[in-house]
Amino acid sequence: MKFVDEFRDADKAHALAAKIAALCEPGRQYKLMEVCGGHTHTIYKHGLEDYLPESITLVHGPGCPVCVIPMGRVDDAMALAAEPDVIMTSFGDMMRVPGSNGSFFDAKAAGTDIRMVYSPLDSLKIARNNPDQRVVFMAIGFETTAPSTAMTIMRAAAENLPNFSVFCNHVTIIPAIKAILDSPDLRLDGFIGPGHVSTVIGCRPYEFIARDYGKPVVTAGFEPLDILQSIYMLMLQLSEDRSEVENQYSRVVPWDGNATALKVIGETMELRPYFEWRGLGFISHSALSVREKYARFDAELLFDVPGVRVADPKACQCGEVLKGVLKPWECKVFGTACTPETPIGTCMVSPEGACAAYYNFGRMNRHRVKEAVTIQVGRP
Amino acid sequence: MCLGIPGEVIELLPDQPDLARVDVSGVRRVINIGLLAEDLPVPGEWVLIHVGFALSKIDEAEAAAALQFLDGIGQAYADELEALAESRIE
Numbered sequence: 491m492k493f494v495d496e497f498r499d500a501d502k503a504h505a506l507a508a509k510i511a512a513l514c515e516p517g518r519q520y521k522l523m524e525v526c527g528g529h530t531h532t533i534y535k536h537g538l539e540d541y542l543p544e545s546i547t548l549v550h551g552p553g554c555p556v557c558v559i560p561m562g563r564v565d566d567a568m569a570l571a572a573e574p575d576v577i578m579t580s581f582g583d584m585m586r587v588p589g590s591n592g593s594f595f596d597a598k599a600a601g602t603d604i605r606m607v608y609s610p611l612d613s614l615k616i617a618r619n620n621p622d623q624r625v626v627f628m629a630i631g632f633e634t635t636a637p638s639t640a641m642t643i644m645r646a647a648a649e650n651l652p653n654f655s656v657f658c659n660h661v662t663i664i665p666a667i668k669a670i671l672d673s674p675d676l677r678l679d680g681f682i683g684p685g686h687v688s689t690v691i692g693c694r695p696y697e698f699i700a701r702d703y704g705k706p707v708v709t710a711g712f713e714p715l716d717i718l719q720s721i722y723m724l725m726l727q728l729s730e731d732r733s734e735v736e737n738q739y740s741r742v743v744p745w746d747g748n749a750t751a752l753k754v755i756g757e758t759m760e761l762r763p764y765f766e767w768r769g770l771g772f773i774s775h776s777a778l779s780v781r782e783k784y785a786r787f788d789a790e791l792l793f794d795v796p797g798v799r800v801a802d803p804k805a806c807q808c809g810e811v812l813k814g815v816l817k818p819w820e821c822k823v824f825g826t827a828c829t830p831e832t833p834i835g836t837c838m839v840s841p842e843g844a845c846a847a848y849y850n851f852g853r854m855n856r857h858r859v860k861e862a863v864t865i866q867v868g869r870p
Numbered sequence: 871m872c873l874g875i876p877g878e879v880i881e882l883l884p885d886q887p888d889l890a891r892v893d894v895s896g897v898r899r900v901i902n903i904g905l906l907a908e909d910l911p912v913p914g915e916w917v918l919i920h921v922g923f924a925l926s927k928i929d930e931a932e933a934a935a936a937l938q939f940l941d942g943i944g945q946a947y948a949d950e951l952e953a954l955a956e957s958r959i960e
Contacts, residue, residue, distance in 0.1 A: 528873070535943060581921070582953055608957035609922025611902060615958060631921075634874075637905055638923040686874045689918070689926045713939050741932050742918060748925065751905045841946040 499715055506718040507541040513725040520546045521677065522724055523814055525667060526684035527554030527842025528712050534847040536714040542721070549676070549814035552666045552770060553684050555631040556583045556840035557812060560766045561800040563659055564589030567628050569796050570657060570789060571602050577620060578604040579613040580628040586839050590800045594628075610642035610656075617646075617654035626789045629656045633690040636660040636778060637751035640758040643780065643787050657789040658780050661765065663687050664695050665776035669767075671703050675815045680724040682717065683709035685739050692747025693735050700733040711739040758784050768802065768836055769809020808835035811844055818845040825849060873950050874918040874925065875940060876933035877901065879911045889959065892919065895937065897951060900959045922959050 514520070524530055530550045533539065539548055552558055568589055571578035578594070585594045585606060598604040603623075607613050610627050617625035629639040639656055646654045663684060670676065683696055688709045696707040706727035710720035720738040727734060737743055758781055765777030780788035789795070802808065805823045810816035818824055818837065828834040830846050837843035841850070877892030888904040890911070903910060903917070903924045911917050916933040917924035928936070940947040 531943065531946070532939075582949060606953065606956075608953035609901075609959055611922050611959040612957050615960060634925070635921055637925070638902075638921045641902060641904055641923065686918075686920065686925070689874075713935060742926055742928055744926075748905060750907050751925065754905070841943075 502715055503541060503718055506715070506722055510546070510718070510722050510725050511543045513722070513729045514543050514545050515729070518545060520679045520725070520728070521549050522546065522680050522682060522721060523549040523551045523670070523678050524682040524710075524717070525551035525553040525663065526682075526687065527557065527840065527844070527847075528685065529682055529710065529717060530554070530844050531842050531847050532712055532714055532717055534851045537851075538714055538717055541718060546721070546725075549678065550811065550818075550844040551670065551681075551814060552767070552812045553632065553663060553687070554812075554837070554840050554842040554844075555635070555661060556587055557808065557836040557843045558661060558666070558767045558770065559584075559587060559630060559659060559836065560768045561589050561802060562766065562798055564593070565591065565800055566795045566797060567657055568592075568594070568597055568602075570626050570793050571597060571604050573624070573793065575623050576603065577616060577623050577625045578602070578628060579607045579616060579625060580604065581608075581630065582606045583840050584628055584630055586833060587836055588833060588839075610639050611645070614642055614646060614651065614654055617651055618649075621653060624653050624655065624792075626793075627654070627656045628659070630659045632661055632663050632684075632687050633751075633755070634686045636755050636759065637690060637748070640754040643758045643784050644754060646787055647784060652786075655787050655789040655792050656780060657795075658759065658778060660759065660778040661767070662761070662776055662778065663691070665773050666767065666770065667696075667699065669770055669773050669776075670813060671699065671705070673813060675813060678705060678814075679728060680706040680708070682720050682724070683707045683735075685709065685711055685743065688737075688739070688743040688747065690748050690751045693737050693743065693745050694747075696735045700735050704733045706733045707735045709735070709737045709739050709743055711742065757781075766799065767812075769812040771809075803834055806835040808837045808845075811835075811837050818848040821845070873940065873946060874920050874936070875947075875950060875954070876916050876928060876936045877919050877924075878933070879903075879913050879915050879917060881913055882910070886960075890924070892917065892924075894919065894954060895951060897955050899954055899957055902959065922957060
């Protein structure tokens with residue numbers, strides 16, 4: 491075993507690693523999915539897989555909101571941004587996500603008015619300051635960011651702001667986890683539950699995973715020890731033949747979530763019948779749209795949105811990576827045609843994306859990939 | 871955007887009950903605390919901030935651990951802080 495990047499409390503990590511190893515049943519293989527891209531980031535940054543026995547595989551899940559935005563939605567947003575009186579506003583993470591005709595960054599360079607904002611409230615301010623233009627906020631994210639969009643819509647309504655709207659791409663985590671559980675491609679043994687999403691939704695929504703699918707779930711914090719601790723808690727449940735929802739991150743995540751945040755989401759948004767996820771396809775009731783009551787802030791109603799479905803580039807295997815079927819370096823274009831500088835797929839764009847995490851921390855650079863591929867091909 | 875960043879509440883803005891000034895790694899900015907309406911933070915308390923909104927209260931030890939973690943992840947946190955520094959919520 492080697493340790494890529496030693497962190498503080500490394501002694502505690504080694505002790506936890508020994509306890510985890512002791513819980514492994516000989517001959518059994520374990521696949522644990524970390525749902526959240528933030529966890530993926532920590533795992534590669536600190537080389538946590540090197541602390542685990544060979545029989546435990548960490549599988550990266552779909553919890554990177556930038557990664558799951560399908561190309562068609564990027565194209566729709568670009569069409570909105572191209573309207574002559576529109577100022578498009580977006581989180582920085584979204585700027586490099588490629589649509590079929592380039593990214594927000596490309597369009598901005600070509601003269602389209604696209605501005606990076608830290609918060610939807612900054613978009614609101616741009617709208618106040620530019621009364622002759624229509625300001626659209628590109629809303630993305632899971633339940634972590636949806637309450638912020640919701641609060642912003644309510645503020646715009648309170649101010650009766652006529653030139654602000656939201657292009658809503660908020661997604662919900664539970665249907666994506668269910669889609670993965672129902673997918674025949676993958677047999678998982680347990681889940682490392684997302685941390686910050688759970689500050690909003692709490693732990694109860696995961697109970698069906700334990701009850702109906704018999705898989706343990708442990709909501710985890712973002713530090714290396716949090717993740718090792720949650721793996722230990724999962725392995726302990728598996729060794730005792732239990733499947734429950736446990737909260738390793740109780741110092742931040744309340745069991746019932748944030749009632750105010752859930753209330754404002756419910757006030758301003760409703761579930762779409764279905765929504766396309768990059769790589770995962772259409773998933774029913776998996777995304778949010780603006781409620782009719784707030785229709786005057788819904789960019790999808792105010793503008794002529796093309797709504798054309800665009801297939802992902804053939805070479806891109808983000809779908810398999812998002813479902814955890816492929817490791818990033820097993821993708822045909824990883825590190826060669828697709829890099830963080832020139833991403834083909836979304837998983838290479840966001841720092842939370844599994845491919846970017848692998849690439850950035852040098853765990854699998856181009857050279858190492860070639861080696862790995864050679865080894866794989868060379869296997870009988 | 872995905873990063874939750876800890877900030878210390880410096881003051882609540884007197885004429886805007888939903889807003890508070892916080893200190894994040896030395897950057898002082900205004901954020902919205904409306905999502906903590908049931909248990910509003912007071913100056914000196916720490917909150918976890920997502921895209922300009924406090925999502926949960928945390929204690930000082932957790933804040934310190936989270937900051938140390940964020941410092942360690944490098945560019946992504948630098949980008950987030952830079953974005954926060956550009957923010958002018960009112």
